[in-house]
Amino acid sequence: MEPHALPAAPAAFDQDVFRQVVGHFASGVAVITTALDGQLYGTTASAVSSLSMDPPMMLTCLNQSSSTHDAVATAGAYAINILAADQRDLAMKFGRKGPDKFDGVPYRLSDHGGVPLLGGALASMTCVVTEAPRGGTHSVFFGRVVEADFAQGQPLAYYRGAFGRLEPVQELNAYTKVRQWVLARRTPLGRDLDISTLVGEMQAEPDDVFNALVKLSAEGLVARRQDGAFMPAPITADFSDNLYDGRATIEIGVVASRIHDLDRKLVDELAGIAEAMGHERADGGASLRGFLELHSRFHQLLIAASGSTQLVDSYQRLSIAGVWGEAWNDIDWRARLDHGHVVRLAAALRDKDADAAIAAVHDYTAQAKRFARIAIESRGGRV
Ligand SMILES: Cc1cc2nc3c(=O)[nH]c(=O)nc-3n(C[C@H](O)[C@H](O)[C@H](O)COP(=O)(O)O)c2cc1C
Structure with missing residues (x-):
């Protein structure tokens, strides 16, 4: 039997490129x-x-x-x-x-x-x-x-040739968990956020929890007393309006700058999500949570089209969806929530119609603010 011929020796590979790739x-x-x-x-x-x-x-x-x-x-x-x-x-x-x-x-x-x-x-x-x-x-x-x-x-x-720490990931995890904790009001308004409880619950480092609370204070979600203790800060309608305006500013920027070169697959995916939201609303057994998850996925995918992780982060940090929890349970969301703006936004992105897309973002913002106000007012003006 003939032995297999050896493959030809590969062309010399640039060592600098190899070093960089391996790095x-x-x-x-x-x-x-x-x-x-x-x-x-x-x-x-x-x-x-x-x-x-x-x-x-x-x-x-x-x-x-x-x-x-x-x-x-x-x-x-x-x-x-x-x-x-x-x-x-x-x-x-x-x-x-x-x-x-x-x-x-x-x-x-x-x-x-x-x-x-x-x-x-x-x-x-x-x-x-x-x-x-x-x-x-x-x-x-x-x-x-x-x-x-x-x-x-x-x-x-x-x-890539430099020493570093893994902490940022850990810090970010602690921040995300503390934020969810605060927004879900696991520590009720008016009570102190106990750092050692948070450390135990989140299996996080005390420094990371402390830094998360400092960051949340800067965002207005946590208040800090004279004696240094942290407490959840109440969310008022004005505060929530500001956050929705901030999100709209980011989204309009992404739409205006990227609408002409959005990937076709992304546009189809967004249209698919808009359609799925329609099914959720029509389905008597569907949950508000499922509907809102589709909604937030829609917006996050669109912001991610900017290619900027900083923008995606900022957009997420302007979300206070976690705070609504029970406040929305009592509300007939199918009657009050309209997803028409998402359908219009998906269609405008497909047609590369920037004006229509921006108008849809404004519609969404106005509706979100209205809905947040209803939820906040149902709780006496502070959530
Ligand atoms: C971050 C870093 C990673 C390194 N990884 C290796 C490695 O995996 N294997 C190796 O032989 N040398 C590695 N080196 C290089 C050796 O540490 C270096 O050649 C050293 O001078 C060898 O010392 P010696 O001759 O006393 O054993 C690394 C160096 C640094 C700074």
């Missing part, structure tokens, strides 16, 4: 350490991955030019020290060559293999090398994990 893979940062003949070795590495649960195994890719590489290969054991967010200096120190990398660095030797475990690391694993195949300039050290530990804290992150 888009966000990772944590580790220091790989080992000990050989009484001497300690360590190198910063981001090419680290879990491999198998049973048995527990890790992969670590080290450049053959690294002195730590040679020491690991000979010692047959290494530690993966996963760095915490405040260990950027260690990442830099171990990312360079030098004889004195461990000077001033607290560490202890692992029970198995006697390799250095760095103080303050977020987590550490001691591994015994089982295989070390080579790939290009590197060796891949397959490590069987024999000892592992972790601490509380945040990881140091590495993305």
